Amino acid sequence: MSKILDKKLLSRDVVQMKLLAPEIASERQAGQFIIVQVDSDFSERIPLTIADADAEEGSITIIFQIVGKSTLKLAQKNVGDHVENLLGPLGKPTHIEKAGTVVCVGGGIGVAPLHPIAQAMKKAGNRVITIIGARNKDLLILEDEMRAIADELIVCTDDGSYGRKCLVTEPLREICEKGGVDLAVAIGPAIMMKFCAETTRPFGVLTYASLNTIMVDGTGMCGGCRVTVGNETKFVCVDGPEFDAHLVDFDNMMLRLRSYKPQEQDANHECRLQAAIDELQR
Amino acid sequence: MSYIPADELRKEAESLINEIDFTSLKPKDRLKIPMQEMPAQEPKARAKNIQEVALGYFEEQVKLEAERCLQCKNAPCIKGCPVAIDIPGFIKAAAEGDYQKSVNIIKQSSMLPAICGRVCPQETQCMAECTVGKSLKDLDKSVAIGRIERFVADWERAKGKMSVPEIAPPTGKKVGIVGSGPAGLTAAADVRKAGHEVVLFEAFHKLGGVMIYGIPEFRLPKEILDKEIDNLLSMGVQIKKNFLVGRTRKVKDLIEKDGFDALFIGTGAGLPNFMNIEGENLVGVSSANEFLTRANLMKAYNPDKADTPIFTGKRTAVIGGGNVAMDAARMALRVGAEEVYVIYRRTEKEMPARREEVAHAKEEGIIFNFLSSPVRIIGDETGKVKAVECLRYELGEPDDSGRRKPVAVKGSEFILEMDSVIMALGNSSNPLISQTAPEIGINRWGNITVDEDGKTSMERVYAGGDIVLGAATVILAMGEGRRAAASINRLLAEE
Ligand SMILES: Cc1cc2nc3c(=O)[nH]c(=O)nc-3n(C[C@H](O)[C@H](O)[C@H](O)COP(=O)(O)OP(=O)(O)OC[C@H]3O[C@@H](n4cnc5c(N)ncnc54)[C@H](O)[C@@H]3O)c2cc1C
Ligand SMILES: Cc1cc2nc3c(=O)[nH]c(=O)nc-3n(C[C@H](O)[C@H](O)[C@H](O)COP(=O)(O)OP(=O)(O)OC[C@H]3O[C@@H](n4cnc5c(N)ncnc54)[C@H](O)[C@@H]3O)c2cc1C
Ligand code: SF4
Ligand code: FES
Numbered sequence: 001m002s003k004i005l006d007k008k009l010l011s012r013d014v015v016q017m018k019l020l021a022p023e024i025a026s027e028r029q030a031g032q033f034i035i036v037q038v039d040s041d042f043s044e045r046i047p048l049t050i051a052d053a054d055a056e057e058g059s060i061t062i063i064f065q066i067v068g069k070s071t072l073k074l075a076q077k078n079v080g081d082h083v084e085n086l087l088g089p090l091g092k093p094t095h096i097e098k099a100g101t102v103v104c105v106g107g108g109i110g111v112a113p114l115h116p117i118a119q120a121m122k123k124a125g126n127r128v129i130t131i132i133g134a135r136n137k138d139l140l141i142l143e144d145e146m147r148a149i150a151d152e153l154i155v156c157t158d159d160g161s162y163g164r165k166c167l168v169t170e171p172l173r174e175i176c177e178k179g180g181v182d183l184a185v186a187i188g189p190a191i192m193m194k195f196c197a198e199t200t201r202p203f204g205v206l207t208y209a210s211l212n213t214i215m216v217d218g219t220g221m222c223g224g225c226r227v228t229v230g231n232e233t234k235f236v237c238v239d240g241p242e243f244d245a246h247l248v249d250f251d252n253m254m255l256r257l258r259s260y261k262p263q264e265q266d267a268n269h270e271c272r273l274q275a276a277i278d279e280l281q282r
Numbered sequence: 283m284s285y286i287p288a289d290e291l292r293k294e295a296e297s298l299i300n301e302i303d304f305t306s307l308k309p310k311d312r313l314k315i316p317m318q319e320m321p322a323q324e325p326k327a328r329a330k331n332i333q334e335v336a337l338g339y340f341e342e343q344v345k346l347e348a349e350r351c352l353q354c355k356n357a358p359c360i361k362g363c364p365v366a367i368d369i370p371g372f373i374k375a376a377a378e379g380d381y382q383k384s385v386n387i388i389k390q391s392s393m394l395p396a397i398c399g400r401v402c403p404q405e406t407q408c409m410a411e412c413t414v415g416k417s418l419k420d421l422d423k424s425v426a427i428g429r430i431e432r433f434v435a436d437w438e439r440a441k442g443k444m445s446v447p448e449i450a451p452p453t454g455k456k457v458g459i460v461g462s463g464p465a466g467l468t469a470a471a472d473v474r475k476a477g478h479e480v481v482l483f484e485a486f487h488k489l490g491g492v493m494i495y496g497i498p499e500f501r502l503p504k505e506i507l508d509k510e511i512d513n514l515l516s517m518g519v520q521i522k523k524n525f526l527v528g529r530t531r532k533v534k535d536l537i538e539k540d541g542f543d544a545l546f547i548g549t550g551a552g553l554p555n556f557m558n559i560e561g562e563n564l565v566g567v568s569s570a571n572e573f574l575t576r577a578n579l580m581k582a583y584n585p586d587k588a589d590t591p592i593f594t595g596k597r598t599a600v601i602g603g604g605n606v607a608m609d610a611a612r613m614a615l616r617v618g619a620e621e622v623y624v625i626y627r628r629t630e631k632e633m634p635a636r637r638e639e640v641a642h643a644k645e646e647g648i649i650f651n652f653l654s655s656p657v658r659i660i661g662d663e664t665g666k667v668k669a670v671e672c673l674r675y676e677l678g679e680p681d682d683s684g685r686r687k688p689v690a691v692k693g694s695e696f697i698l699e700m701d702s703v704i705m706a707l708g709n710s711s712n713p714l715i716s717q718t719a720p721e722i723g724i725n726r727w728g729n730i731t732v733d734e735d736g737k738t739s740m741e742r743v744y745a746g747g748d749i750v751l752g753a754a755t756v757i758l759a760m761g762e763g764r765r766a767a768a769s770i771n772r773l774l775a776e777e
Contacts, residue, residue, distance in 0.1 A: 023525070023530055023531065024530065027529070027530060027531065037487060040487050040488065041581065041587075042580075042581060042584075042587045042588045042589055043589050044580065044589040044590045045487075045580070045590075069589050070589055073589070084487065085487040085523070085524050086524055087485060087487075087524045087525075087526060087530075088526075088529070088530065089529055089530070090526065090529055216572055216575055216576060216580070216590075217485070217486070217575065219485050219526055219552070219712070219714065220552070220553055220712055220713070220714060221552035221553065221554070221571055221575070221712065222554065222569060222571045222572035222575050223554040223556070223568070223569035223571060223572055223705075224568065224569075224572040226556075226563060227563075228563055233556060233558070233562070233563065238713070238714060252563050252665075255564075255565055255665040256563065256565060258565065259565045259566070259593065260591040260593070
């Protein structure tokens with residue numbers, strides 16, 4: 001049982017929630033995630049990154065996008081309500097080191113998991129350049145928080161409604177061309193991570209991606225989260241979630257992410273989802 | 283075995299009971315009593331529902347079956363039982379109609395009788411040693427020990443009051459149990475009985491280990507599992523669900539910072555094996571663990587209520603030949619597959635699955651493809667499974683396991699059209715504990731190594747069950763839990 005301490009809408013379909021979870025709050029490190037299940041009987045177990053934590057208060061913060069039934073169910077909970085099951089912290093923590101200059105690239109909701117990593121990279125003494133992007137201005141999250149950490153912040157939107165009108169890969173390429181980049185971290189939709197990897201590859205910049213595969217248990221038991229990395233099968237929940245992006249088979253990952261698409265669409269017509277999100281705004 | 287409707291079985295038993303004079307049965311007469319078949323749901327109907335397949339004996343049948351036991355002085359059956367249940371003792375009480383006494387006798391050795399009565403591989407354990415089977419030259423006709431066990435356990439549960447073991451006065455010592463499978467549950471109960479405070483850590487949101495997430499409802503109803511576990515825990519064991527030892531808290535911290543005097547690790551063998559063949563990561567390929575967890579733990583068999591989706595192809599191939607493969611195949615039928623194929627590289631004789639489960643699977647219409655094994659999985663243009671390419675095999679010389687080794691027949695490739703594939707190739711040990719606690723020694727298969735007391739290479743830390751044995755059975759895991767608990771109790775008593 002975990003109590004919801006705080007809830008905020010960051011954009012139309014992005015929710016920030018603070019949950020009481022003292023054990024997780026005191027152990028978690030950057031890059032780790034939790035599995036959430038709203039209620040024990042029929043809810044799905046979904047993985048969400050720990051975006052922030054306060055060990056003293058015993059709280060963790062998650063930021064999630066409403067994309068289907070389970071994220072909607074979670075979003076419909078209010079302050080004071082409880083979430084039945086929280087498991088974590090899961091996954092290997094990000095390897096934080098003093099590399100020199102680190103470029104952190106976040107797309108859409110991916111900025112949420114990127115935040116604690118950028119924070120830790122900065123704390124480790126790196127120069128941190130951050131690129132954050134979204135489809136449009138309204139979908140952009142954590143801009144102020146990222147600005148507070150980064151030595152340099154670049155904002156892009158697909159439609160040009162805010163910041164530069166471009167994809168995140170464009171400034172990433174420019175920065176790589178200038179040279180002096182020691183490490184890159186990319187988190188966002190699989191397709192974005194794939195192209196970030198392609199962008200840094202010619203420059204030989206070591207790039208990490210945090211993979212958001214489908215998961216069931218998060219403990220290495222089901223094999224549902226498997227991806228191909230350097231021709232080997234890896235389990236994202238225990239071997240990851242971060243991998244060398246240049247070795248990840250993103251095409252297969254994207255394919256597998258669509259595994260349950262027909263069932264999910266059946267369970268959840270777009271229009272019903274939109275109506276429910278509208279309801280939340282009130 | 284062919285299907286006989288339940289009411290017919292009952293009528294037969296009723297008339298037989300009236301014919302027999304139980305006061306003067308000689309061994310020869312006992313051998314003449316026919317073995318009582320287990321009543322079961324009609325195969326066609328049950329293949330589409332999730333309710334328990336085997337319905338349990340009628341009272342008349344228990345009487346007859348129990349009277350078949352010769353009460354052998356040397357009781358060879360006990361030697362076949364990993365936890366040495368007093369088998370003739372509980373059978374005698376059942377024959378006399380004293381079911382409470384019967385179940386109490388079982389509980390001296392096994393904490394979970396309704397479960398063991400359902401899932402233990404009796405045919406390779408107690409029944410394999412039974413004098414009746416040997417005398418009749420047919421081990422299938424041994425006394426049906428597990429079915430009698432199941433009956434008396436169900437009887438007690440139905441009565442609503444289950445007996446709870448006595449607990450010694452508090453000792454002030456605290457023991458942590460990691461994992462709530464049969465090994466952990468048994469260890470928890472035994473340590474608690476000695477008066478120690480016990481905290482049970484479980485990663486999942488429900489207790490039971492493989493019994494809750496792996497073994498399907500139709501073979502082990504979760505309500506029964508929950509009741510049996512509740513009873514065990516009514517002894518005052520504290521539960522911490524959603525707690526992954528190694529991540530939520532390190533083994534070392536539990537001992538050094540949180541004041542646990544000892545730990546038992548029963549984390550099971552939960553890392554699915556794959557074949558590393560082409561196409562294994564296509565959409566529509568899953569491990570049996572994923573498939574069964576979605577189905578059982580997340581109740582995906584109930585699509586109206588469950589949020590967790592499950593892949594329901596029309597033609598499903600299940601690769602493997604153990605209990606896991608049988609469970610996955612039969613579950614696939616129940617969640618919507620129209621045809622289910624089991625692909626196994628040896629013959630039926632070598633299949634490790636329980637015979638009863640294979641027979642049930644056949645009755646339900648599962649199709650078996652023996653002596654064949656997949657070489658690659660073929661996808662369509664969208665990356666979904668389209669077919670499985672297999673090779674035929676022949677049996678060669680016996681290998682290390684004593685089973686004849688399958689040898690591929692050159693050029694025998696053939697293609698089976700499929701839209702989903704479930705890999706049921708067994709499980710290896712979950713590496714999380716050893717990765718996060720390097721003090722704990724493992725062998726080359728990743729199993730935790732223990733001494734004869736069940737102790738690991740780390741002070742105060744014991745282990746048992748599948749994490750030590752590799753994928754084994756419920757009752758062996760329970761036996762391991764017992765042994766380690768006894769060592770822990772000894773250690774703490776000495777301090
Ligand atoms: C390690 C990890 C960390 C994550 N962190 C975050 C986070 O901080 N914030 C956040 O918003 N999301 C995060 N995700 C993704 C999140 O788990 C999914 O969005 C969520 O499971 C979708 O559940 P749903 O039932 O609402 O949608 P569904 O009905 O299950 O799916 C809706 C759509 O989303 C797609 N989808 C399903 N599961 C995932 C998935 N795991 N990742 C991406 N797309 C998916 C489906 O293909 C479908 O099209 C993370 C995933 C992983 C593996
Ligand atoms: C599908 C299937 C069918 C089977 N059928 C039969 C059968 O018919 N008869 C039979 O006798 N045997 C059967 N078996 C085998 C039997 O279930 C196992 O041998 C037995 O459950 C092992 O018990 P265990 O206590 O060692 O571990 P498990 O039952 O595997 O339990 C381990 C528990 O530990 C938890 N855990 C793991 N890591 C951690 C951690 N770090 N922190 C906290 N918790 C953790 C897991 O979530 C799990 O709940 C079957 C197995 C499967 C998979
Ligand atoms: S061996 Fe068979 S007949 Fe003999 S006591 Fe055991 S169950 Fe009864
Ligand atoms: S989520 Fe099940 S193995 Fe990773």
